[in-house]
């Protein structure tokens with residue numbers, strides 16, 4: 001149903017996949033057919049036959065299967081309250097989206113415990129700052145764990161082996177190393193002591209305990225410094 005990027009971007013904004021709009025239209029159509037008073041009409045006969053005979057793979061049977069998967073608790077022969085059904089299906093999606101088996105979702109989920117618009121998206125007014133935080137939270141930031149997955153398949157190494165090339169720690173250059181561990185950023189961490197004072201060294205604490213505008217300023221300065229390190233290595237201006 002969704003690519004992995006879509007799953008995370010939708011969760012970040014508290015929105016739902018487009019297929020819920022399609023299901024809404026299908027359920028309305030289902031009600032219209034179900035309400036037909038003339039049981040002899042061909043379309044009504046096919047609808048009823050398909051409902052009771054799964055071997056036909058008729059659309060009405062697929063609707064029944066979908067309703068069962070959404071924990072809606074309604075049968076195909078019931079008059080469907082479309083708003084209630086779609087609302088229940090969205091709740092079901094919000095409660096289970098993080099059960100996606102891909103690791104990137106498992107890493108992201110602690111940052112977004114509730115399936116709602118992430119607070120920084122309304123608190124931070126500047127587009128560039130919102131974009132910076134979004135990209136960092138969603139793993140599209142240019143650190144080595146990100147750029148490493150974009151290499152041709154033959155050149156890719158496992159995530160934990162995408163080491164930081166700016167220090168000798170041998171650590172993976174991921175978001176946690178970038179924010180909490182990287183020695184070259186000590187000067188900046190000292191500047192933002194209010195962020196780190198008493199903070200559990202987890203990214204979820206980092207995002208939830210502080211003003212998003214401060215987080216944006218912090219990330220901007222960190223990335224500017226990283227760009228100078230990249231420039232020093234490559235000989236290109238940042």
Ligand SMILES: [Zn+2]
Pocket residue numbers: 164165166167168169171177182183
């Ligand atoms: Zn490092």
